[in-house]
Amino acid sequence: MEHTDKETKKAAPAAGSTTQAAPADPKSSPSTHAVEKEAVNTINKADKKMNKAATPSSQTPSKWPMRLGLLLCFIIACTALAASYWLYSQSVLLKSELAAKQLQAQQITGSVNTSLSYAKAKIESLEKQQQNNANAYQELTATQATIEQLQTQVNALAQRSPNHWMASEADYLVRMAGRKIWLESDLLTAVQLLESADERIAAMQNPALLPIRKALSQDIAQLKSIKLLDTSSHILALDNLIIKLDNLPLNANKTLASSPVTTDAKLSDDIGDWQANLRKSWQTFSSSLVTIRKRTTDLEPLLSPEQQWYLTENIKNKLLQAQRALQDKNNSEFQQSLAMAKQWLGQYFDLHQASTAAAIETINKLAEIKLTPITHQQLTAAPLLEQLVTFGDLSAPAGEPTL
Numbered sequence: 001m002e003h004t005d006k007e008t009k010k011a012a013p014a015a016g017s018t019t020q021a022a023p024a025d026p027k028s029s030p031s032t033h034a035v036e037k038e039a040v041n042t043i044n045k046a047d048k049k050m051n052k053a054a055t056p057s058s059q060t061p062s063k064w065p066m067r068l069g070l071l072l073c074f075i076i077a078c079t080a081l082a083a084s085y086w087l088y089s090q091s092v093l094l095k096s097e098l099a100a101k102q103l104q105a106q107q108i109t110g111s112v113n114t115s116l117s118y119a120k121a122k123i124e125s126l127e128k129q130q131q132n133n134a135n136a137y138q139e140l141t142a143t144q145a146t147i148e149q150l151q152t153q154v155n156a157l158a159q160r161s162p163n164h165w166m167a168s169e170a171d172y173l174v175r176m177a178g179r180k181i182w183l184e185s186d187l188l189t190a191v192q193l194l195e196s197a198d199e200r201i202a203a204m205q206n207p208a209l210l211p212i213r214k215a216l217s218q219d220i221a222q223l224k225s226i227k228l229l230d231t232s233s234h235i236l237a238l239d240n241l242i243i244k245l246d247n248l249p250l251n252a253n254k255t256l257a258s259s260p261v262t263t264d265a266k267l268s269d270d271i272g273d274w275q276a277n278l279r280k281s282w283q284t285f286s287s288s289l290v291t292i293r294k295r296t297t298d299l300e301p302l303l304s305p306e307q308q309w310y311l312t313e314n315i316k317n318k319l320l321q322a323q324r325a326l327q328d329k330n331n332s333e334f335q336q337s338l339a340m341a342k343q344w345l346g347q348y349f350d351l352h353q354a355s356t357a358a359a360i361e362t363i364n365k366l367a368e369i370k371l372t373p374i375t376h377q378q379l380t381a382a383p384l385l386e387q388l389v390t391f392g393d394l395s396a397p398a399g400e401p402t403l
Contacts, residue, residue, distance in 0.1 A: 042073055163204040164392060171385040173197035174216075178379055185231070185329060185374060187223050194220050197381070211394060215381035227372050231326060234366060238323050241362055242316050248359060249350045250308060303348070311348055315341050322366070331371035338367045 177193035180186040198216045201209050303311065318341040325334035342363045349356045387394055 038077075042077075043070070163206065164389070166200045166204055167385065167388045170197040170200040170212075171382075171389050173200070174379055174382050174385055177219075178382065181223070181374060185327065187226055187374070191220055191223050194223070194379075194381075197385075208394065209388070212381055212384045212388065215379075215384055219379045219381055226374060227370070229369065229371070234326055234369065235323050237362060237366065238319050238326075241359055242319050244355065244359060245312050245315055248345075248356050249353050250303065251348060251350045311344065315344050318344075326369075326371065329371045329374060334369070334371055335367060338363050342367075 173193045174197050177190040177197070180190040180193065194216055198213055198220070201212050201216070318337045322334050322337035322341070325331075325337060342360060345356065345360055345363070351357065351360075384394065
């Protein structure tokens with residue numbers, strides 16, 4: 001009995017020491033420490049009771065149920081500690097796994113978002129490319145239609161008569177005639193071009209083209225009714241006059257020499273001729289005392305060299321204006337410019353010089369020109385020739401497109 005109590009006492013401190021060592025685990029949670037503390041208190045109370053029971057007494061009851069209860073309590077405490085540690089380790093493991101899962105989920109989410117953005121951009125690019133392909137297809141379809149239309153026209157042209165090229169040449173000549181009329185005012189060249197176009201149409205020997213020849217004849221007659229001027233020769237005449245202006249002499253005041261006495265100044269030796277001698281002496285005296293001169297032009301003051309230069313340049317400017325009016329068929333401006341130049345020549349230059357008289361005569365001849373403006377606005381043969389070149393006939397076929 002005593003031996004059993006000693007073993008129980010030795011086992012109790014051992015259990016107490018084991019129970020006290022458990023809370024030293026730094027990984028234990030606060031709940032685990034509380035359970036361990038409660039188990040230690042229970043064991044201490046059991047030790048005190050066993051110490052009291054160890055005192056000799058003849059009436060001590062059996063200690064086996066108590067020991068069995070203490071053993072069960074110890075087993076339960078150890079089991080609770082192990083369960084608590086296992087639960088704590090599992091919770092830590094679950095938390096770490098949860099954090100890893102969250103990080104992985106975030107990575108997956110970012111990857112999915114990146115994939116979605118790339119897919120969206122790819123879809124937009126494909127849609128844009130599809131739209132471009134649709135536009136290109138439409139353009140290709142329109143180009144093919146145009147090519148087919150042109151091929152049809154080429155086939156139609158290939159089936160036409162070889163005279164078609166002569167019609168094209170006549171159309172070109174008529175167009176050139178129009179340019180000569182309205183851009184260069186060259187009526188003579190325009191008439192020659194229209195006559196050449198009429199020769200081309202006549203060489204085709206097609207009676208159906210008589211309306212074109214009639215229109216060409218009307219255009220030629222209307223142009224010939226306009227008075228043709230040799231504009232080039234008139235312009236050259238004005239150029240020569242401008243060049244000669246620098247050498248024309250100005251009208252300067254000159255001291256005229258005394259005119260010789262026309263009467264016989266020799267006196268007679270006869271006394272009976274005293275009256276004649278007296279008259280001769282008076283004529284000689286009066287002619288040397290008073291001189292009478294006559295001028296046919298106005299007396300103008302002498303001009304300085306600068307004024308002379310300005311005068312010459314102003315006359316040149318008027319002659320240049322006359323050239324421009326001659327090219328533009330402006331009769332009023334042409335006549336005004338020539339009249340002003342003639343007035344300044346007669347007022348400031350010496351009219352007794354042959355060069356000045358020749359310049360004024362040239363201006364008078366040019367002033368006799370009457371410029372007639374061109375009122376011919378359109379050549380009647382032009383639309384007919386265009387229709388002939390486009391369709392091969394003066395009546396356009398139905399449904400055939402134009403070139």
